[in-house]
Amino acid sequence: MLNDALIYLAAAVICVPLAWHFKLGAVLGYLIAGILIGPWGLNFVSDVESIMHFSEFGVVLMLFVIGLELEPKRLIEMHKSVFGGGALQLGLTGAALALGAVAVGLDWTAAVVVGLALALSSTAIAIATMKERNLLTTPTGQSSFAVLLFQDIAAIPLLAIIPLLGVAVVTASGAGFQAPGWMAVAKALGAFAAVIIIGLYLTRPLLRLVARTNLREVFTAFALLLVIGIAQIMSLVGLSMGLGAFIAGVLLASSEYRHALETDIEPFKGLLLGLFFISVGMAIDFGLLVSQPGTVAILVVGFLTLKLATLWLTARIIGVSSRQRGLFAILLSQGGEFGFVVFGASRTAGVLTDEWAALLNMTVALSMTTTPLLLLAHDWWSARIECAGKGKEDADEIDGLDEKETRVIIAGFGRFGQIVGRLLFANGINAVVLDHDPDQIELLRTFGYKVFYGDASRLDLLHAAGAAQATLIVNAIDNVEGSLLLTDIVRKNFPGLKMIARARNVMHYVELRSRGVDLIERETFEAALKAGRHTLEVLGIDRFRARDMANIFRRHNVRNLEARIQVFKDEASRASAVKAGRDELAALFARDREQFESEHSSDDWH
Amino acid sequence: MILIIHAHPYPQRSRASRAMLAAVRDLPGLEVHSLYDLYPDFDIDVVAEQAALMRADLVVWLHPIYWYSVPAMLKHWFDVVLLRGWAYGEGGDALRGKHCLWVATTGGQESSFAETGAHQLPFEEFEAPIRQTAKFCGMVWEPSLTLHGAHVVSEDEIVAASIAFCDRLTVWSPRP
Numbered sequence: 001m002l003n004d005a006l007i008y009l010a011a012a013v014i015c016v017p018l019a020w021h022f023k024l025g026a027v028l029g030y031l032i033a034g035i036l037i038g039p040w041g042l043n044f045v046s047d048v049e050s051i052m053h054f055s056e057f058g059v060v061l062m063l064f065v066i067g068l069e070l071e072p073k074r075l076i077e078m079h080k081s082v083f084g085g086g087a088l089q090l091g092l093t094g095a096a097l098a099l100g101a102v103a104v105g106l107d108w109t110a111a112v113v114v115g116l117a118l119a120l121s122s123t124a125i126a127i128a129t130m131k132e133r134n135l136l137t138t139p140t141g142q143s144s145f146a147v148l149l150f151q152d153i154a155a156i157p158l159l160a161i162i163p164l165l166g167v168a169v170v171t172a173s174g175a176g177f178q179a180p181g182w183m184a185v186a187k188a189l190g191a192f193a194a195v196i197i198i199g200l201y202l203t204r205p206l207l208r209l210v211a212r213t214n215l216r217e218v219f220t221a222f223a224l225l226l227v228i229g230i231a232q233i234m235s236l237v238g239l240s241m242g243l244g245a246f247i248a249g250v251l252l253a254s255s256e257y258r259h260a261l262e263t264d265i266e267p268f269k270g271l272l273l274g275l276f277f278i279s280v281g282m283a284i285d286f287g288l289l290v291s292q293p294g295t296v297a298i299l300v301v302g303f304l305t306l307k308l309a310t311l312w313l314t315a316r317i318i319g320v321s322s323r324q325r326g327l328f329a330i331l332l333s334q335g336g337e338f339g340f341v342v343f344g345a346s347r348t349a350g351v352l353t354d355e356w357a358a359l360l361n362m363t364v365a366l367s368m369t370t371t372p373l374l375l376l377a378h379d380w381w382s383a384r385i386e387c388a389g390k391g392k393e394d395a396d397e398i399d400g401l402d403e404k405e406t407r408v409i410i411a412g413f414g415r416f417g418q419i420v421g422r423l424l425f426a427n428g429i430n431a432v433v434l435d436h437d438p439d440q441i442e443l444l445r446t447f448g449y450k451v452f453y454g455d456a457s458r459l460d461l462l463h464a465a466g467a468a469q470a471t472l473i474v475n476a477i478d479n480v481e482g483s484l485l486l487t488d489i490v491r492k493n494f495p496g497l498k499m500i501a502r503a504r505n506v507m508h509y510v511e512l513r514s515r516g517v518d519l520i521e522r523e524t525f526e527a528a529l530k531a532g533r534h535t536l537e538v539l540g541i542d543r544f545r546a547r548d549m550a551n552i553f554r555r556h557n558v559r560n561l562e563a564r565i566q567v568f569k570d571e572a573s574r575a576s577a578v579k580a581g582r583d584e585l586a587a588l589f590a591r592d593r594e595q596f597e598s599e600h601s602s603d604d605w606h
Numbered sequence: 607m608i609l610i611i612h613a614h615p616y617p618q619r620s621r622a623s624r625a626m627l628a629a630v631r632d633l634p635g636l637e638v639h640s641l642y643d644l645y646p647d648f649d650i651d652v653v654a655e656q657a658a659l660m661r662a663d664l665v666v667w668l669h670p671i672y673w674y675s676v677p678a679m680l681k682h683w684f685d686v687v688l689l690r691g692w693a694y695g696e697g698g699d700a701l702r703g704k705h706c707l708w709v710a711t712t713g714g715q716e717s718s719f720a721e722t723g724a725h726q727l728p729f730e731e732f733e734a735p736i737r738q739t740a741k742f743c744g745m746v747w748e749p750s751l752t753l754h755g756a757h758v759v760s761e762d763e764i765v766a767a768s769i770a771f772c773d774r775l776t777v778w779s780p781r782p
Contacts, residue, residue, distance in 0.1 A: 544615045544642040600619040 004051075007044045011037045012274050027128055028372035030274050034281020045282060052279035052340075056241075057231070058272025059124045059337060061265055063152075063242040064227050066127065066145075067249020068262050075250055078146055085143055085318040086150020089332070093119035093310040100306050104299070109165050110351050114360060116158055117342035118303060120151045121332040123242065124273060125371055129331060138437055140324040143315070144331050152243050155338045159238070162345045187237040194233050195244050198226075199251030207257045220264040227265065276337075283340075284365045288358060299363045304370060308333050321443075323382070330378055334371045335364030407470040409434065411456035411486055413444065416502050416523055417476030431474075432465045457486040459493060472498040475517075480508045487515045510565050529554060545596075552592055556585050608633070608778050609662035612640045613669040613680035622711040622756035622764055623670060629768035633779050637662070641679045648682055655687045660700060664778045665745065667736070668709045670756070674725070674732045684739060693743040702744035705778075708736055709751045709771060716754040729754075748774075 011033035019029025037044040045051065098115025106114060126148055127136070135141040203226060210222045227245050234244035252258060289296055311329035320328050340361055347357040408424060408431040410417045417433070424431045433444070434456040444451045452465065456477060467473065473490060477483040483501065490497055500519040503509040512520050529550050536546035560581045567577045612627060614620050617640065630636065637658060645651070659665065669677055676684075691698050712719075712729075719729040729752065737747050751774065753759065753767045 540618075542616050542618050542643070543646040545618075547646045600616055 004045060007037055008275060008278060011278065016274070025129065025132055025372045025375070026274075027125055027132075027277055028369065030277030031281040031369050031372075034278035035284060036281075037278070038282030038284070040284065040286035048279060048282045051275065052283060055272050055275035055279050056337060057228075058269060058274070058276045060231050060241045060245045061227060061269035062124060062127060062273055064245035064249040065262055065265055065269055067246040067251075068253050068258055070250055070253055072250055072253065078142070078149075081143060081146035081318065082150050082153075085314065086147045086154070088317060089147045089311065089314040090116065090119050090151065090154055092314055093307055096306045096310045097303065100302055104302075106352075106356070110346070110356075113158070113162060113165065113342065113346055113351055116154075117339050117346075118307070118335055118360075118364070120155055120336040120338045120342075121148060122334045122336040122368055122371075123148050123152060124276060124337060125334055125368055126331045128273060129371065129375065135327075135331075140320055140328050143318060143320055144328055147314075147332060149246075151336065151338075152240055152246070155240055155342075159338075159342060159345060162342065162349050162351060165349065165351050184238070188239055191233050191237045191239055191244070192247070195230055195247050196251065198230065199248040203248075203252060204255055204257070207255075207261075211257070211260075219260065223261050223264045224268065280365055280368055283361070284369075285358060285362055288362050292359070295359060296362055296366070299359060300366050300370070303335070303363055304333055304367060307367075326378055326382075327375075330371065330374045333374065334367045339364040407466060408432070409462075409465050409467060409470050409473040410476060411473060412476035412478055412482075412502075413440065413451060414476070414478050416478065417474065420474050420476060432470075434461060434465055455482075457482055457489055459489055462489065462494070467494045467497055470494075470497055472500060475499055475501040477502070478504070480504055480511070483508065484511055484515070487512060487517060491515060506561065509561065513562075513565055525554075525557075548596075549589075549592075552588065553585070556588055560584065607661050608636045608664045608666065608775055609658050610636065610638045610666040610668055611680065611683065612638055613642060613667075613677045613683070614640070615642045615677060615679070617643070620670065622753050622759075622767070623668060625764045626668065626709065626711070626753070626768050626771050629772045630775050633772070633775055635779050636775070641683055642677075645679070648679065650683055650686050652686050652689075655683070656692065656700070659687070659704075662704060664705045664707060664748075664775075665701075665740075666707045666709060666775070669711075671710050671712045671732070676736065688739070688743055699744060704745050705748055706740040706745040707748040707750065707774065708733070708740075711753045711756040713757060714754065715758070719754075 012030060015033035015036065016026050016029035019032065020026060035041050038048065039046055094112075094116040096115070097118045098111045101111035101114045102108065126144060130136045130141050130144065136145065207219075207222065210219050226248065230244045230248045231241035234241045252261060308329045311332050312325050315325040315328040343352060343357045343360050343364075346352040347354060352360070408429060410421050410424075410431050410433045413421060413433045413435040414437075417435070421431055421433055433451040435444075435451055436455050440451075452461070455461065467490070473486075473494075475483055475486055475490075477486055483504075487499065487501065490499055498519075499517050501512045501517045501521070503512055503520050503522045505522070509520055509522055532553070533543075533546045533550045536549060537543050541549075564577050564581070610627070610630070612623070614623050617624055627638065631638065639655070639658065641650070667676070667680065669680055672678075675681065688694065688701075689698070690696075692700050714723075714725060716729070718724040719727065719732075721727070733750060737750075740747050751767070751771055753764070756764075
């Protein structure tokens with residue numbers, strides 16, 4: 001066993017960084033590692049099936065972690081895209097692939113099963129790829145995720161129905177014990193109830209008990225026990241283990257242990273998922289490729305063509321932006337893990353012949369390797385289009401440059417940057433906007449804003465945006481690291497460029513100030529102050545007086561912050577500084593009250 | 607319609623202005639714009655103010671005297687609302703023929719507004735710029751009302767001034 005571990009780990013450690021280096025992505029790296037060490041490569045490992053079975057647990061862990069990151073509220077908001085977009089995709093792709101299956105000689109029943117099974121995508125590959133590219137939070141990522149979620153749910157009835165079909169086709173088959181339908185439904189409902197009870201009521205008190213022991217490894221053990229336990233409950237009644245883990249994750253998403261669970265599960269998830277991809281690589285039966293190269297090629301190409309086309313159509317119907325439709329289709333284009341399971345079950349039930357099952361397994365495995373390659377092609381293609389578009393944009397920017405000398409760059413065009421930008425645009429001031437969310441950009445472009453895609457902290461992009469000639473840059477990036485990185489790059493490369501920065505919080509403010517930025521706005525400060533003013537007003541204080549009070553508070557707060565920048569950087573003395581600041585503020589208000597009373601006392605005033 | 611432009615930064619601390627305003631508040635056909643309350647950030651809504659002025663037959667400026675003049679907010683109101691081409695200058699006849707009543711309260715005694723007093727000038731001298739502002743916009747200047755020594759006068763005197771103010775406005779109110 002240690003020997004096997006040695007082989008897997010070594011293969012991963014060698015292949016994945018290499019793949020990464022050549023920008024092929026980690027998933028393809030693992031697949032190549034699998035092919036290399038598998039029966040058709042160096043033949044280090046032969047028992048592929050058991051490894052695959054074991055490593056499928058990586059997918060379960062992944063779904064658990066995804067659930068943890070999704071709050072139930074968001075999930076409820078998503079139900080439309082899950083059941084609308086998901087059903088649409090499965091219907092369209094399933095129908096097209098079923099027709100295709102009939103065309104290559106399968107009978108109708110088998111064709112429908114195969115069509116639906118092939119319509120399922122690989123959650124593992126699609127989500128790992130989206131994570132790698134930071135796409136999960138974008139609208140396209142969300143749509144893809146919704147479709148994947150629906151597929152996971154749909155796979156359950158699909159698997160349940162296969163044995164029934166088998167009986168219908170192979171009438172002589174006496175094998176197979178089949179529980180009555182209502183029994184299965186009751187069991188499934190019971191399992192769901194168990195998962196929900198565990199997730200909602202049992203886990204937190206148990207986690208509290210375990211956390212109290214302060215033994216890190218026990219906590220980790222419990223986290224694994226939780227997921228494995230839920231997976232077992234689900235598989236006992238024949239439901240998707242991943243779905244169960246996902247539900248448990250969602251139920252724990254709002255608990256205080258969310259991050260602890262996530263960090264503890266993460267490495268297991270990563271390694272097992274890697275192992276899963278390796279096993280997929282190993283499972284590719286190159287013997288079939290040698291004996292029937294034509295058939296395999298037709299199947300893979302036909303499958304990908306039909307699936308890509310129907311996915312593209314789905315994307316169009318559910319409103320994925322036109323630039324992202326290709327990406328959406330490619331992300332979901334591969335066959336999924338469930339495919340292997342469905343083909344296995346179909347073979348057992350007699351729906352598919354051994355030969356067809358092997359061919360289809362091959363098709364799915366090969367299609368999994370095509371996803372990273374298709375993505376590379378997609379990147380190359382869209383980069384070309386982007387470049388062509390950019391050339392044009394640059395040209396009309398230079399035209400604009402003659403007319404308007406003031407030049408502004410806005411980095412980050414979310415909630416904050418947009419307000420700055422709209423104020424400028426409304427007053428006819430030319431600004432170049434950089435943002436990294438392609439959907440956002442597409443939307444803004446339809447409104448006529450000049451927005452460029454890209455990470456604003458990339459030096460070449462800043463040069464392209466005209467940072468060398470610009471007067472100032474508005475740093476409205478919403479994450480602290482990105483904002484500070486941009487600040488450093490601007491300081492270093494464009495010392496003459498003035499910066500106006502958005503600070504997330506006091507620490508960010510301090511970091512920006514210590515980098516020499518002198519115009520900083522804390523993003524919530526003014527709004528909170530305004531809310532404070534309204535509070536005073538509702539309590540009956542004259543509106544202009546409430547404004548005075550807020551002004552005093554602001555001045556004191558800013559001055560205090562400035563005076564204590566050094567102290568704030570030092571964690572230890574911060575608390576006492578905050579306390580001292582509070583006392584000072586109280587004294588300040590007392591003085592102000594005294595002054596106000598002496599000048600505006602009600603019997604001394606008219 | 608009567609439009610009262612009221613400018614007091616801290617109305618709760620005011621004694622005279624508040625009593626004067628309270629005395630007329632319920633008159634029919636009256637609109638009160640308390641500028642410090644409406645626009646605490648000096649963000650005067652010029653369009654709304656001009657529209658109200660258009661509807662008014664009588665415009666009242668009610669405020670305490672600060673440093674021989676109007677409070678900063680009312681001065682700002684003059685600056686941004688009484689625009690050229692609207693209130694004066696070519697085509698600026700929006701206020702022409704409307705009447706203007708100035709109601710001021712002062713801290714000093716009436717006697718201090720004299721050549722020998724602390725302020726060295728009679729109070730009329732300080733009225734002049736305000737009156738000229740109204741006249742320059744073509745408004746008819748009504749005899750003004752002034753309550754001197756607003757923080758030392760007796761309750762009775764404030765009541766008397768309020769009644770006088772109310773009487774002056776009643777003439778302009780629509781008859782029921």
